[in-house]
Amino acid sequence: MFDKAVSYGLVRDFSVSETVDESQRWILSVMQKHGQELVTMLWRILGNDQDVCDAYQSTFLHLAHCQSGQKPRHVKAYIFRTASNVAVSMLRRRLVEKRGLSAAIAGGNSATAVPSVDAVQNRFPSPANEFDSKCLQDILRCYIARLPEHLKDVITLHDLAELPYAQVGRILGISAATARVYRCKAIQLLSVWMSKERQE
């Protein structure tokens, strides 16, 4: 239900997209060149087909309307950062929506409650679910969405898009060494959060 709502919302937000000029054929080339990598990264961040399609569409619409339709100087950097930001925003919105829905349902009829992130997290302390693949992935996504921006960017670009540190550094405008430090900090933070979750 929410998938459809957000999907329609995105289409409505970008209803002005018909203004894309014909001279922007380079967008199709960019789509052809980086589409596969982008879809892989978005799939790893979101884990849902419809969300991936929405985030992908949103990324290319941002690209089409960037700098009054002019091609950005670093197209790859632009689309990867935009896609990462769009996907994480979508993930955060999903979490908030599901949390609100589960809270509302918990107040009313608990028998028909849909599985929320809290419900997923509540499954986590159980030793049987500790290494449940789906559960672990959901929790990781939930915590990646909570990371500070600079750490989240490095984790999504290096670990989920599998770009080398040098390239991540160029995309984010930092050195490769700084990217390594940020990645280390992000892993530490994620491990602390995940272990705290388990103890609770």
Place this chain on the structure above:
Amino acid sequence: MTTTGNSIFDFRSSIGNWKSSINAGPNKCRQIRARLYRFVNSSLGLDASWVQNHIANCPRCQQRLAAVGKVELALSLVKSQHHHLDLLMRANVQAVGVLKHSLRQAPKAQKLKKALPEPTLSEKLSKYKHSAANVAACFAILLLMKIGVFSSMDKFQSRSQEVFKQYYAKHIGQDLADEIFPA
């Protein structure tokens, strides 16, 4: 502590070796950086013996290490789960669908609407990995055999020369034998 002391000693001796090799060529910087990286990894990384010894006796560090391992496991699980084959195609269709009509009708757009994920070069070559390894092993065996045969031939030739030299020395004299078979 002793291990750390040894590491420092190794580091000093390594620096000594580097000093002698610094002026040997202009591309030494890269080698030195690589050596330094290896040294730091082996001495200060999680695999270093003094770190492992500490972790073995410290429950808090064991928990921290386990938590980091869990994050790495979760990341690898996320990476190992592949999307549907037609996801790229569907994403392209949705993205192209909101562009201007002229762009939607472009031949490239039609091509994008039918695009399927293509395997990378390493994935394409992975099926030839075993064959390549077998061929390399065969070449290595052939090379070793060739080296073995030639070295045996050389040995056989030198031994036979010695035998003939001894024979001639016995029957016609040492001087003539030395003339016929010079050292």
